Amino acid sequence: MIDEVEVGLDPSLRRRWGTLADGARVNRTIAALEANGISVHRVADGAEAKSTVLALIPAGSQVHSGASQTLDVIGVTAEIEKSGRYKPTRPRIWSMDRETQGDEIRRIATAPDVMLGSVHAVTETGSLLAASMSGSQLGPYISGAGHVILVAGTQKIVADVEDGLRRIDEYALPLEDARAQAAYGIRRAVNKVAIINREITPGRISLVLVDELLGF
8 A cells, every 4th residue: 555655745745645534524425426426435454345346146147347446456357357257348358469459458358347437526416527547437427337336435425526636636536646657657638537427227237336445
């Protein structure tokens, strides 16, 4: 886990963007999300989040996921790719040639049965914000996937979309940039942002909201 002090973030930014929300704020947020067509499952910790996510995925489903520290930490990524109960797309994509099979890779990643991931901000007004350098996970979030399951700690709750964008720039980006440099030797950038204000297909988007610090 990247430490805010090592990255050089001002402590005030952690207090503002990295502190778990209180019960009243979480309840307001859940009510707003559900009014906007997003199903919410509130859980206590990462272990419960993992079991909740897996319970939402039918055995044999084709499952895709973007790179997500949250999913990695709670053990969902490993379960999807190694348990044998699902059809994970990432190992298949990694085995393919991007030069000769690029179109097929794009189609596989764009419209899975189930898309797993996280978001960088959840607003009290019922919106979800996800930032990306490539944007590869955003298409499935928006419309491509049959079912989208997102996991986020309650420290990601913010007042509104404007605050969500600010949280991405001031807090999530520096931490993700430091993680990517340490892991891959590359820099991160906020090139694309998806804002989901409402889901019109009942049950399509599920948010597992965790009372534990998870992800950036």
